[in-house]
Amino acid sequence: MNPANSDRIYKALDKFRIEIPSWGFANTGTRFGKFIQPAAATTTEEKFSDAGQVHALTGACPTVALHVLWDFPNGIQSVPEIHSFAERYGVKPGSINPNLFQDQEYKYGSFGNPDPAIRAQALQHTRDSIAIARGLQTRDISLWFADGSNYPGTANIRQRKLWFQELLKSAHFDLSAGQRLLVEYKPFEPAFYHTDIADWGMALLLARHAGPQAKVLVDTGHHYAAQNIEQIVAWLLSEDMLGGFHFNDRRYADDDLTLGSIDPYQVFRIFHEILFYEWESRKQADIAYMIDQSHNLKGKIEAMLQTVCMAQELFAKACLVNHAELAAAQRSCDLVKAETFLQDAFATDVRPAIQEWRRSKGVPLNPLDAFRQSGYLERITQQRSARNSQSVSSYA
Ligand code: RM4
Ligand code: MN
Ligand code: MN
16 A cells, blocks of 8 residues: 555544444343343443443544433432543543433333423433533433334324424523534334434434534434435535434344444445545534444454444545545546546555554554453453343343
């Protein structure tokens, strides 16, 4: 690889950060059952410890996304504890995810629930989550709603939209300067007839209505098959409304498979649209890159390392596109030439350059190998297996 390209890769990796989810280290499963891993994290402290390993081995994941219901058993009172875990394990708290889908009250929805008392409870939980984020000095509050309906005629879709508008706006009032509300969308599941925020357009309208600190969050798994996700990314960038990503891969629906395991070219194309935008606009896009994956078959820490390394590789490949030449080829409608710029960048083996970058940062050249040799997995398996064996695994 020529030195100019290696240099581009080093610079790109220097600024590339990706957040890992606390829930990716705990035991999870399918809707049919949980498959217990003896090494899975059983406490928030253990999640921080595992996240700290991923960051220590990659140097690319300084923050961990937290879910309020699962990681803050005492709400705002848990903040000092989280601070101490962050200190101890070398990873900071990142985005704060309110949980508006698990409590029994939310059977018929949260912000879209016909019962005003439940809507008020959902808003209060969101406000508490914003206060938690403030206490932790983290920027993003990331909202995903399971709200929707399963059968035609059972929900007033327009009325629910108004409730969403009203409550998101109220939540926005609570934000401090610099904080952001990220609004995630999902076409279906758990609701199978209609979802209140089903696509990027709905999320965009709601975020706009809420206020200037609300942006859209794109979870790559939350699209119908064949959807052109990079076009959505390009439009959101053009509207200055792209707040962040939840990265994962999918084959059918919200599969939460390891990033790039099915379609690495799509992730490359997403990164390309972002870098092309930055080149053209001469602006740095302010996007939170986050992983939203929870593996029940692969080892949790291994899968997370695999994901981070894949994200770095695809980002490095995307930074090899020569934007000036691409723009010229697009202007002259030289289709084959334009497409070839992308294909050549994608086909480039960036791994040696990434290893050089890792060497310069003092992290292992192969994070996965280093993890396997570290003895960490054996240690936590021993420490946690008794507790994990008591975990409930049945679906019904
Ligand atoms: C949803 C969505 C959210 C995540 C939950 C657990 O499908 O992707 O971002 O918090 O799952
Ligand atoms: Mn998500
Ligand atoms: Mn999801």
